Amino acid sequence: MKDKRIVIVTGGTLGEWFRQELHEGDILVGSDRGALFLVEHGYKPHMALGDFDSVKEEEKDRIRAASQAFMDCDPIYKDLTDTEMAFEWALAQQPSHIVLLGALGTRFDHSLANVHLLRKGLEQGVTCKIVDASNEIIVIHQKTRILRGRYTHVSLLPLSLEVTGITLHGFQYPLHQATLQIGQSLGISNVLLEESGLIELATGLLLVVQSRD
Structure with missing residues (x-):
């Protein structure tokens, strides 16, 4: 996936603005409720992953059916947040860029943890950024x-x-x-x-x- 962008859509604050952040050829990853957001807006995630404790069972089935690949895990015994799981998966694909959408929201702890992910991307030589309706963040x-x-x-x-x-x-x-x-x-x-x-x-x-x- 060299020279490819991976866009991770996760479960923070999202809106119609997200469409302007997508480029043709992007690899779309839906993390937990972010995967549902993609499906509800007519997109088919290349990968949907997380514990999916933020969606109903029928919504989870809908995500599974619409996604090219699907990975879920036990919400109690996992050590990573859904966003970090998606980020780790993205890094393993060795892309040139990773863009995080929905990484900021009402949960400050999750927002701050997601900002820290940018450091991990930098250490692996991948250009990463977080984007929402009003901000763009890089390290x-x-x-x-x-x-x-x-x-x-x-x-x-x-x-x-x-x-x-x-x-x-x-x-x-x-x-x-x-x-x-x-x-x-x-x-x-x-x-x-x-x-x-x-x-x-x-x-x-x-x-x-x-x-x-």
Whole structure:
């Protein structure tokens, strides 16, 4: 699956906006209720997996019938969240990109755990991002250019204890060889001055959150 994108649709906040995030040729993975969401919107998941404790038995049967592959597990004895199960499956396919939709929602614990999955993808050399109606989230560890697109703000937050050598080019509020530590809000709500901007850093893992109100 080299040079292929895998899109994981999981059980957080979803809406009609999800369609604009899909590309022709994407491999669609439905995680638990995310699989039902895909089926209800006319898509046939390449893989549906999870414990399916968020759907009714007849909905589970519908997902199984509509999916090219189906994998369920015992909800009591599994160690991974449904989203992490889907993410691990996706990584094993060795794609070039993984996109997570429905990874943010009312359960902050699940949302934060899903953000942490981006680090696992980075460690395996797979480009990963979380997207919802208002945000796009990536993790970087080296020089990265980002595009403004539909977003009005860019926030930088350390995912490691500290990130050093942060230098920004093309931003309203510049930084030069700055250090961000967990608990600091210095990197919140910056703005790109042009269509793209460059982020440089020396050490650490940096969350880049593009957002719009």
